[in-house]
Amino acid sequence: MIDWFHPSVFYIVGALLLPFLRGKIQKAYMLLIPLLGVAAVFAMSAGTYWSWDFLGTVLCFGAVDKLSIVFGWVFTIMSFIGMVYALHVNDRGQHVAALLYVGGSLGVTFAGDYLTLFVFWEVMAFASAYLVFARREPAAIRAGYRYILVHTFGGVCLLGGIILHYLSTRSMQVGPLDHDGSLAFYLILVGVIVNAAVPPLHAWLTDAYPEGTVTGSVFMSAFTTKTAVYVLVRVFPGTELLVYMGTIMALYGVVYAVLENDCRRLLAYHIISQVGYMVAGVGIGTEMSLNGSVSHAFAHILYKGLLFMGAGAVIEMTGRRKLTELGGLYRTMPITLVLYMIGGFAISAFPLFSGFVTKSMVIAGAAHDHRPLVALLLTMASAGTFLHTGLKLPYYMFFAKDAGIEAKEPPLNMLLAMGMAAFMCIGIGVLPGPLYNLLPFPVHFNAYTGDHVTSALGILLFTGLGFFMLLKKLDPEPTISIDTDWVYRKGSRVFMWIASKPIASSDTYVGNVYDTWFTRFMLFFSSFLARIIDVRAIDGLVNGVAQFFIGLAGVVRVTASGLVRSYAATMLIGGVVILGYYLFASLMSL
Amino acid sequence: MIKRIVLYIGNPAHAGTLKKLSYVALGLTVVADFLVEREHAVYIWDKIPGWGALYGFVSCVVIVLVSKFIGHQCGVMRGEDYYND
Known part of the structure; x- marks a missing residue:
């Protein structure tokens, strides 16, 4: 009897075998792997497994406790839903990348030491980048390279922090770090919050996710940021800085979502906003708020996956991604609309939907920790969430003016995947008990009190009133918004300009000075030398010697x-x- | 069934009915907020009936106006070819 089996083995070994299979067998295999993953998580219990001594430190692949199990559950479930959604895609590379990506994510989740964590962290970065490249359009390829570069930066920070941490503590074990203000602490923090997309290090997310393939972005929306949230909960609970960062994040995403025209980029800004709740919950660091962060991550993976699947289905069927070019799809894609709206209600925290029982735990955590401003601002951000994800996006995509698009419902597998995610969103919302039992700390929280339900409904419905009153102002505009990726997209051009203009022209100037003064002076000096010394002195000497011998010869000849x-x-x-x-x-x- | 509901909601002819239904829902929400018990209230505003409705509406207006102001006046929104790619 094997007491523990690492679910990543199924995904990573499975990914390597997948290219050898064809047709129906391949499709069955794509579903079998995540099911094995779910089974592995189902079978596991807390403990430490698969540890080896390696070069004087302990490598541990299986540090299992309640926290890692709850993330294991949601990662494996989401990988199954994502695979069903991607079943019709005939691109083996994408499936391999998606499986490796999930394998990396689970590897981080169960890593007991920082070295293992780092290796799986990098597997995730490179596997997920392929899901952007796989769209194979110039814009996607450029975004993919930017994505890789930012994650490489984050990875280097993380590795540097891990090494410094090891040098000072002689321990590689993953666990809460001392808040000693050391460089190791901040380097690891930066490495993790790059992946959690905390502003100003967030722009890779909104840059790359809308450029990924329709099915690839569904995986991306679920794994990278939430794996980072898991590491934050594990390593940085109670870090005060994260409270402010998380609150700013929650509103930052909302503000940019108002301005956004690309449907998946709008949803990507709401990932930032929602991860803000989780980051703030980690920063508050009480049992209630950590439970809130973990449960919100769980719910978020499912509803955000559902929203990306809905938007992806529209992109797949219409070939359009801008709200200004969409509209009137309710007639041709009603089932997609309804399933999308379930995700929209879940993210907006409507009663009976998953967000209601998880997001409110974070806000209640802030309130009980005597942070009224944080609680108020997070509540405001949730109004903004409904405004965009629940109202603006579906209104301009499915209703508003009819863009006259010929479309039909997406393939059955896509609808089924969306249906499963929608079922989970409602299931968690109606019966939060099973999820609460999975959380790392005992839950003393009930979302369904009368005043909580009515005030949540008040916030949401009156946000809706505001939406329809301001409808004219909210019309999407065909623009893009400058974000911090400006620094490396335009800023790099400034760098290139500095390199090409001032540096290159000063180089030319120095060249000219050298040419004018040094070369010409040397030429003048050498021609002077040529005339004076060469002609007069050397030639003179040689000629003089010759003349002397000619004269001498004349004299000698007489004798x-x-x-x-x-x-x-x-x-x-x-x-x-x-x-x-x-x-x-x-x-x-x- | 689902399709019929969606088609009903989407049909512009029913906009007036939907509007009335929405106002009823808004009214009911506010009325219900006056009737519930408030033993869990942590802060003073949690004790005010109708607070959620007011805060939701104000939040919505503030978010839209502030965001659009930042977008248009601070040079955040640019043409789609801004990055030339």
Whole structure:
């Protein structure tokens, strides 16, 4: 009897075998893997499994407790729904990437040490990037590269933090970090909040998710940010900074969603907004707010997946993604509309839908922790959520002016996937008990009190009133919004401009100065040298020597007459001179 | 069934009926808010009947106006070819 089996093994090994299968067998296999994953989570109980010593540290693949099990549940369930939704897609690469992505996500969830966590973290980043590239359009490929670069930056921060943490504590175990203000603490925090899409490090999400494939973005909406939320709950509970970041996030996403025209980008801004609740809940750090964050992540994965599936179905069937180009689809896609609206009601926290029993726990957590402003601002953000996801997007997509689009309902597998997610959204909303039992701490919270229901309905319905009163102002506009990705999209051009203009032109200037002054001066100096020294001195010397020898030769030639008697006379005179010299020298020495 | 409801809601001829139904729903919500018990209230505003309705409406208006102001006046909204890709 195996006491524990890592669900990632099914996904990662399964992904590697998938390319060898064809047709119906492949489709059955695509559904079998997530089912095995669900079964593995169902069978597991708390404990530590699969630990090995590796180069002096302990690698642990199976740190299982209530927190990791609840994320294991939702990740495996969502992977099944996502696979059903993607069943008709005839692109093996996408399925392989999606399975690896889920495998990475589960690997992070059950990682007991930071090294394992980091490796699976990177598997997620690269596998998910493929889901953007797989749309194979220039805009998608560019967005995919930006996505990879930002995640590489986040990964490097995380790894740097992990190494510094290890050097100071000699421990790789994943657990709450001391709030000691060390560089390791902040580097790990930055690495994680890049993935949680906390502004200003969030722009990769709204840049890449709308560019992914219809089915790929469904997976993306579920896994990256929520895995980061899991790590935040695990490592950073009670970090005060996160309360402010989360509250700002919740409103930031709402503001940008007002301005957005691309339907999936609008939903992506609402991921940021919703993850804001979870981040704030982690920052508050009480049992109630951590329960709120975890349960909201659970509900969010399902309703946000449903919303992305709904918007994806419209994109798949119409080929259009901008609200200004859509409208009047209620006649041809009513089932898609209804299923989408269930997601819309769930994210807006309508009573009887999943968001109501989870989001309110975060807000109640803030209220009980004596943070009235946080509670008020988060409530305001939830009005904004209904305004866009529940009203603006469906109104301009399915109603408003008829754009005259020929469309029909999406394939059955897509509707079935949406139906399963919708069922979960309502199921959790009506019967929150099973979810509450999965949460890491005991739940002492009941969302269904009379005043909570009526005030939530008041907030939502009067938001609706405001929507219809301001309808003219809310008409989508064919624009894009500048966000912090400006820094690396336009800002990089500033960098390139600095490189090409000031640096290149100063280089040219220095070149000209060098050319003008140095080269010309050298040429002038060398021609001076040529004229003076070369012509006068060297040539003069050589010529002078030559002239001297010519003169000498002329003199010598006179003596070299060729007559023997002259030579004999010369020798005789020489001999007399030498003898005379010696004679004279010896006489002088006497 | 679902299809019929959706077609009914979408049909412009029924806009007036839907509007009346919506006003009834809004009214009922406010009335109900006066009738419920408020033993869980943490803050003073939680004790005010109709607070949710007021706060929801004000939030909606503030979000729309502030966002549109930021979008149009602070140069956030740009043409679709802004990044040339």
